[in-house]
Amino acid sequence: MPPHVETRRQDLLDGLQQFLRIPSISTLPEHQPDIRRAAEFVAAELGRAGLRNVGLIEGAGNPLVSGEWLEAAGKPTLLCYGHYDVQPPDPLEEWKSPPFDPTIRGDDIFARGASDDKGQTYLLMKAVESLLASRGSLPVNVRFLIEGEEEVGGRHIESYVRARGRQIGADAVVICDTEMFAPGLPTLCIGLRGILYTEVEVTGAGHDLHSGVYGGVAPNPIQAVAEILGGLKGADGKILIPGFYDKVRPPDQAELEAWSRLPFDEVQYREKEVEVAELVGEPGFSVFERAWARPTLEVHGIRGGFTGEGAKTVIPARATAKISMRLVADMDPQESFRQFADSVARLTPRGCRSKATLIHAAGPSLVSTDNRYLQTAARAMTEIFGRQTVYIRSGGSIPIVGVFDQYVGIPSVMMGFGLPDDNLHAPNEKFHLPNFFRGIEAVARYLELLGQ
């Protein structure tokens, strides 16, 4: 480990813990003050790193945090992206230590946002800070753009970047918000799924009804949601929305072969990572295809009726389901949502009315491996980790990647330092500390190689 990282180990941990203590949950309005505190924390860190023009960009939504260092004349400009918002921590009772009281156990730090994405955003800032501190200058130009709405669709940054297009002034984006395929295996992510997050509200009778008096006569909106869900996705995992798969671009033969060479033990994955008796999903596709290259439809929760302790015999007047779909290249979010909404309307049983609302949407993205920004990143990762870097995709969504591709025309380099068992969006989220420190080195090395 280079001296500028080694000697500052405790400082780096202290700073990360401070960041992780802020419960900047973007989906819960009561955490708006925490969102602002997190944004201000990031701005302070960028200032400390030595960036110029640091500030909060206000707009419709949570503030973006920006800063820049543009004194490497003739060198490329990298846009460094991360997000300071996090997912809600529930179910709280399953955390072994409180989600916003970062706790180190063994080589891991446990907290909501540890890996997604505060830990990785922080290492990006610290890589730049350590280069500037040790060399007095950077080998390339950098602009930081850190957002606070990634977990809720990233509307602010999307409109900001779309409005500026090429004026954004960068040649590539570097993003640390993905994971390594396996511990110690340097990994670049080249594909992400898009997302449609929706709410489907079903209404039946004008008021809640007694299931004894009206059972057999009145429609039940929860049963209706169940029927709709069963009609949207078959028991075999195939999505039944007409036209939904039409634009799906299958991975090419070379990519499929590369996936087949990845060090992957499906039994281990099933038993230790997913902890499930049987993996499921669309018949005829491998685990990687199902998780990375096929669209999905998942229900996240159904609100309505009675779910407390004990018994209440109610037929509720309404029920609301949160349903998301993941999209893959070359699906179009708007078209896919129309297909979804049409299917929901068609599947709504008699006696009920339904409304499908799009909460947020992001397109899928797929980066070509044929560019120097990606290839140089692979080289830096290989050097630092001592193994050949692999290219993978991720089943998750980072909405901004598609925006940079479509509206700015620049590639995103996704250097991920998370691990598959980091419990993203789940209780006991963690970040592997050796990856935190090596991540700082790898990003710093990437900037050095890019500047040569």
Add this chain to the structure above:
Amino acid sequence: MPPHVETRRQDLLDGLQQFLRIPSISTLPEHQPDIRRAAEFVAAELGRAGLRNVGLIEGAGNPLVSGEWLEAAGKPTLLCYGHYDVQPPDPLEEWKSPPFDPTIRGDDIFARGASDDKGQTYLLMKAVESLLASRGSLPVNVRFLIEGEEEVGGRHIESYVRARGRQIGADAVVICDTEMFAPGLPTLCIGLRGILYTEVEVTGAGHDLHSGVYGGVAPNPIQAVAEILGGLKGADGKILIPGFYDKVRPPDQAELEAWSRLPFDEVQYREKEVEVAELVGEPGFSVFERAWARPTLEVHGIRGGFTGEGAKTVIPARATAKISMRLVADMDPQESFRQFADSVARLTPRGCRSKATLIHAAGPSLVSTDNRYLQTAARAMTEIFGRQTVYIRSGGSIPIVGVFDQYVGIPSVMMGFGLPDDNLHAPNEKFHLPNFFRGIEAVARYLELLGQ
């Protein structure tokens, strides 16, 4: 109105309001102190009425309240049944006045339990009190047995009555816990559906998962619940559990003809009472058959995943559905639950495990019209309301009726004074005050006629 009711009008209202202010919700453990307060209120009222041996009967569950007056030598003994527990009031925000702050608007009193069953239990006590006060004695013998678990299965009273059998010492039961078919139309209920209240828990992965990373690979317990629900009941409302309908006894021709003569406007019922675009349910059966004489399966709520504001992309590790079935004569609750549990197991999709738990059960009941207790009640109701009493069934469940039939061998006389729009188990439950006062008269007249 006889003077003993007329002059005490305000006293009666004051007492009823005091009863309704106690939030004696039997399904919520935190309301245990209120359960006890309600039991003590009932005991105090029975004492005030002039009954002997008034007291609380403790046991496994909420206390029963008993009292007796057995000085009418050679006359029959009536067991007066009611319940002092109520349903939870949620959703609270839909109440126009607080559920436990009884409020009179027009001719109605609004509160949780107003009709089901505090108002009707109170009128039963007040009928006996007014007779004793005005005559100094009762025309028949009475025993009161008021329970506090009707809304959660009535285990205590069931075991109490089963253990005593004919030793309970009564010739018939009188119950005020049902409704009149239409305003002003005196009604006796002769059939009730039984109930199976269950919880089905489905588990998938060992922990909550990120729907991006694992969507397409991991089982989704909420989707599994949806598939199970769709497999238990078809879109046409037919229950698909093998053998479920085998023991259903169809109503005879005379009963069907009597139903067809009831003053019923299906459009009015649909638009004003149920407030729904279309009535649903099993094809080939009338509204009365579907609501009174056919079994049902209804889901009341699904717990699991994320239902808060905004978006969370989680595949939950588990989901729990509250599902009840209403049973009709001659279905057997134990056998029906076994059939249900077998179907749930069979319908559970791969990758998931499920467990069906029976929360409470009660058999259906059907009382023969060929007995003097029922016929005398019809005469009393006809006298007081000035119209011919009709016989109907109810789709709801009063578990104790089946117990009195099966274990004591005595008929239940269900003199109901609720109205179809009383919002039982729903926000803005009410009781029609003219029915409250006439109910007191009708019960008093019933006792007089029975004693002649």
